[in-house]
Amino acid sequence: MTETWDAVVVGAGPAGLMAAEELARAGHRVLVAEAKPSVARKFLMAGKSGLNLTKNEPYPQLIAHYGAAADWLAPMVQDFDAQAVQAWATALGIELFTGSTGRVFPTVMKASPLLRAWLARLEGNGVQIRTRWRWMDWAQGQPLTLAFETPQGRQQVAAHTAVLALGGASWARLGSDGAWAAKLAQQEVGLAPFKPANAGVLVPWSTHMAAQFGQPLKGIALRAGDLSSRGEAVISQRGLEGGGVYSVCAAVREGAALHVDLLPDLAEAEVARRLSRPKGKASLSNHLRKVLKLGAARMAVLQEFARPLPQDPAELAALIKSLPVRHEGLRPMDEAISTAGGVRRDAVDDTLMLKARPGIFCAGEMLDWEAPTGGYLLTACLATGRWAGQGADSYLTSAVTR
Numbered sequence: 001m002t003e004t005w006d007a008v009v010v011g012a013g014p015a016g017l018m019a020a021e022e023l024a025r026a027g028h029r030v031l032v033a034e035a036k037p038s039v040a041r042k043f044l045m046a047g048k049s050g051l052n053l054t055k056n057e058p059y060p061q062l063i064a065h066y067g068a069a070a071d072w073l074a075p076m077v078q079d080f081d082a083q084a085v086q087a088w089a090t091a092l093g094i095e096l097f098t099g100s101t102g103r104v105f106p107t108v109m110k111a112s113p114l115l116r117a118w119l120a121r122l123e124g125n126g127v128q129i130r131t132r133w134r135w136m137d138w139a140q141g142q143p144l145t146l147a148f149e150t151p152q153g154r155q156q157v158a159a160h161t162a163v164l165a166l167g168g169a170s171w172a173r174l175g176s177d178g179a180w181a182a183k184l185a186q187q188e189v190g191l192a193p194f195k196p197a198n199a200g201v202l203v204p205w206s207t208h209m210a211a212q213f214g215q216p217l218k219g220i221a222l223r224a225g226d227l228s229s230r231g232e233a234v235i236s237q238r239g240l241e242g243g244g245v246y247s248v249c250a251a252v253r254e255g256a257a258l259h260v261d262l263l264p265d266l267a268e269a270e271v272a273r274r275l276s277r278p279k280g281k282a283s284l285s286n287h288l289r290k291v292l293k294l295g296a297a298r299m300a301v302l303q304e305f306a307r308p309l310p311q312d313p314a315e316l317a318a319l320i321k322s323l324p325v326r327h328e329g330l331r332p333m334d335e336a337i338s339t340a341g342g343v344r345r346d347a348v349d350d351t352l353m354l355k356a357r358p359g360i361f362c363a364g365e366m367l368d369w370e371a372p373t374g375g376y377l378l379t380a381c382l383a384t385g386r387w388a389g390q391g392a393d394s395y396l397t398s399a400v401t402r
Contacts, residue, residue: 003159006030007163017122035133039131045171143159144160162360164363221328247373272313272316285299349394352388
């Protein structure tokens with residue numbers, strides 16, 4: 001028999017759970033279907049190293065980090081900004097703290113306590129979650145019918161509205177495999193191609209760099225195209241990783257050259273002046289260590305990309321302030337933290353409802369936007385999930401009055 005629900009949410013990540021919460025709060029019967037054996041797997045994985053919920057900064061600074069999608073996301077993020085995210089988590093009984101850079105974390109530095117509290121609240125509001133339910137297809141008509149592959153075989157569910165929160169196309173093992181794109185394309189939904197975002201840069205290191213693998217590059221700045229960052233990077237076996245790299249990788253992905261400023265707090269003229277000091281019998285490398293205090297990791301990177309080092313202080317200073325990074329592009333999309341691309345802005349209305357399929361809403365990373373790490377990704381996932389849930393509620397309410 002085909003079950004009937006007020007709303008079905010497909011995907012139990014942060015965006016899907018937030019949409020379900022909004023619908024249930026409005027009094028609707030909500031079913032959440034998740035393809036994986038457990039919910040919010042990417043959310044839990046991100047929280048293993050400290051769950052960065054949001055960035056505690058004023059809204060104008062917050063929204064600027066969404067780049068080309070900022071004006072699209074503006075009403076959603078403004079309605080659920082950094083302060084709202086913190087209030088929401090606190091209401092779940094989660095104690096938070098703000099780090100020196102403005103990043104907000106649970107005091108316990110884990111995602112699991114927040115998720116347990118959230119799931120308990122959803123259950124208390126009547127939300128039913130079914131795992132190992134993989135969405136297969138849908139049928140036209142009203143109510144709409146969605147088919148799922150489940151441990152009990154093929155199951156059909158009828159609903160008056162649905163929210164799709166199926167993620168992007170990175171970390172497929174955690175559920176975000178982008179397979180949904182083909183289904184939406186068949187329905188003539190406008191899609192932008194998937195591209196890696198927040199991804200490391202592949203560098204073919206020489207054997208001399210092996211001793212530096214795992215070492216951080218601190219006190220640097222990175223620049224690619226119009227993007228720049230003062231964040232750190234980590235020298236890995238395969239290249240450069242870390243928040244500083246992720247902040248500029250969108251420009252690298254589009255072909256912009258990547259440069260590192262090894263001494264961002266010193267002007268180029270001051271670097272040249274220090275390099276002009278007499279070095280006596282010291283080697284150039286020892287002279288650099290003495291007058292600039294670059295440290296082993298930064299020295300290794302300088303040698304890797306600029307060897308043989310120029311003897312002229314002005315020429316060497318220019319390299320230190322803008323060191324070109326030879327690389328082979330970004331890491332593969334499935335190894336990226338997130339993806340750009342997905343459901344285009346012109347494919348949905350202002351409530352995030354698909355223009356090609358009225359009554360079906362989209363939220364989270366499956367929409368065509370991107371943002372750097374640092375709390376911005378999760379903030380927008382929660383905000384768009386909430387917005388889509390509210391849109392689905394309004395759709396249900398208007399359906400009753402029609």
